[in-house]
Amino acid sequence: MRKMEEKILNEGKVLPGGILKVGSFLNQQIDTEFLKEMGKEIARLYENEEVDKILTIEASGIPVAVAAGMEMGVPVVFAKKHLTSNVDGAFYSADVHSFTRDEDYSVVVSIDFLLPGEKILLVDDFLANGQALNGLLSLVKQAGAEPAGVAVAIEKCFQGGGDEIRARGIRVEALGAIESMSDNEIVFRSEI
Amino acid sequence: MRKMEEKILNEGKVLPGGILKVGSFLNQQIDTEFLKEMGKEIARLYENEEVDKILTIEASGIPVAVAAGMEMGVPVVFAKKHLTSNVDGAFYSADVHSFTRDEDYSVVVSIDFLLPGEKILLVDDFLANGQALNGLLSLVKQAGAEPAGVAVAIEKCFQGGGDEIRARGIRVEALGAIESMSDNEIVFRSEI
Numbered sequence: 001m002r003k004m005e006e007k008i009l010n011e012g013k014v015l016p017g018g019i020l021k022v023g024s025f026l027n028q029q030i031d032t033e034f035l036k037e038m039g040k041e042i043a044r045l046y047e048n049e050e051v052d053k054i055l056t057i058e059a060s061g062i063p064v065a066v067a068a069g070m071e072m073g074v075p076v077v078f079a080k081k082h083l084t085s086n087v088d089g090a091f092y093s094a095d096v097h098s099f100t101r102d103e104d105y106s107v108v109v110s111i112d113f114l115l116p117g118e119k120i121l122l123v124d125d126f127l128a129n130g131q132a133l134n135g136l137l138s139l140v141k142q143a144g145a146e147p148a149g150v151a152v153a154i155e156k157c158f159q160g161g162g163d164e165i166r167a168r169g170i171r172v173e174a175l176g177a178i179e180s181m182s183d184n185e186i187v188f189r190s191e192i
Numbered sequence: 193m194r195k196m197e198e199k200i201l202n203e204g205k206v207l208p209g210g211i212l213k214v215g216s217f218l219n220q221q222i223d224t225e226f227l228k229e230m231g232k233e234i235a236r237l238y239e240n241e242e243v244d245k246i247l248t249i250e251a252s253g254i255p256v257a258v259a260a261g262m263e264m265g266v267p268v269v270f271a272k273k274h275l276t277s278n279v280d281g282a283f284y285s286a287d288v289h290s291f292t293r294d295e296d297y298s299v300v301v302s303i304d305f306l307l308p309g310e311k312i313l314l315v316d317d318f319l320a321n322g323q324a325l326n327g328l329l330s331l332v333k334q335a336g337a338e339p340a341g342v343a344v345a346i347e348k349c350f351q352g353g354g355d356e357i358r359a360r361g362i363r364v365e366a367l368g369a370i371e372s373m374s375d376n377e378i379v380f381r382s383e384i
Contacts, residue, residue, distance in 0.1 A: 029305040030268040032261040058251035059270065063258045069224040070259075076222040078251065113221040 001041050004153065004176035005188050007034065014181050018128075018156065019100075026125055026153055030063050038175055039067030042123065042151045045173045046072070049148045052118040053077060055140065057107055057132055064153050065123040074121075077114065079107040079136060094138035096131050107135040116144035127152040127174060130161020137170070149173065156181075157189055193233050196345065196368035197380050199226065206373050210320075210348065211292075218317055218345055222255050230367055231259030234315065234343045237365045238264070241340045244310040245269060247332065249299055249324055256345050257315040266313075269306065271299040271328060286330035288323050299327040308336035319344040319366060322353020329362070341365065348373075349381055 013021040025031040042064075054076045056065035062078055069076040081096075082105060091108040098105065114120065120140050122133055133150055140147050147170055155162045155174030158181075162172045177189035205213040217223040234256075246268045248257035254270055261268040273288075274297060283300040290297065306312065312332045314325055325342055332339050339362055347354045347366030350373075354364045369381035 023302060024304070028269060028272070028302055030258065030261065030270070032258065032268055033265065035258065036262055059254060059272075060250075062251060062254045063268070066222060066224065066227065066255045066258050067262075069222065070228055073225065076224055076255070077220060078222070080220070080251070110215060110220055112215070
């Protein structure tokens with residue numbers, strides 16, 4: 001998505017350690033006009049899949065998921081993060097390691113909101129090493145539901161998580177896919 | 193908003209301790225068609241205010257804020273919750289006590305995203321004792337911005353937070369305002 005690449009180039013800030021800050025339009029402040037366009041693009045990419053529901057993870061995945069859900073006319077479910085695994089039997093739960101924060105947490109979702117046989121589109125803001133999305137994929141599997149695919153705003157391809165998920169036969173779409181980045185250059189996958 | 197009252201009556205679950213569960217359409221699963229209607233109603237309520245920006249708090253305030261922001265054509269900023277006050281000088285920060293979880297946390301927002309003179313509409317899913325919204329109001333004041341008002345999906349009037357904010361001269365609108373509730377009856381403010 002050309003406009004995502006332009007937003008990243010114009011407003012993103014590359015920090016040491018492979019960190020990309022996009023707080024001005026995606027992560028803390030949300031450009032709602034652009035968010036609508038993101039939702040439309042995700043809906044277009046998955047228009048031939050019979051998506052029943054979107055699953056995301058709090059907090060910054062929610063805006064992208066909501067925009068896509070509004071366009072596609074499907075409900076959005078967001079998994080919650082807990083720092084402990086103390087959740088009762090009424091939840092599906094998966095453990096996730098955050099490399100960014102070097103901590104473990106659980107992603108949980110009530111069994112009421114992921115049903116057997118549903119086709120679930122997974123949506124998040126970032127895809128880096130794929131830990132969070134693998135947690136969501138585990139929740140989908142536990143529920144007996146089926147992943148329709150993954151859609152993220154920004155994929156940091158150099159961290160490998162997206163290609164690992166693709167290698168498992170799951171479709172992964174990124175509105176902006178960054179092949180490499182440094183202080184003075186961002187190379188998108190679309191350019192190589 | 194009649195439809196919010198119907199959704200609460202049809203899908204809400206009252207639990208002991210004044211807790212209302214609306215996970216099926218607002219808190220964990222989001223009914224995106226209804227969410228659009230919420231956004232339209234908030235936009236209508238504040239159409240005569242020159243709102244520059246919406247401020248909400250992660251996580252479950254985000255869908256409502258995004259829906260309103262899309263309708264109003266303004267950016268949405270979400271404050272983050274931290275369990276410690278360890279944030280550096282580039283953030284505004286306010287302390288909040290959660291009665292639900294009996295814990296203290298800070299709400300923080302980067303100084304880049306709340307600017308002096310801006311008119312800020314505060315949006316959240318629930319308004320109960322008002323602790324979280326008072327934290328957001330403090331952030332607005334610290335930034336030298338001005339509150340345009342408050343809009344929430346559901347106000348639990350019996351917990352008093354909304355009326356305290358109104359008493360300070362700040363407009364508060366709730367799409368569903370619950371005056372009292374028990375196992376077998378929910379009374380809305382619109383009915384009394």
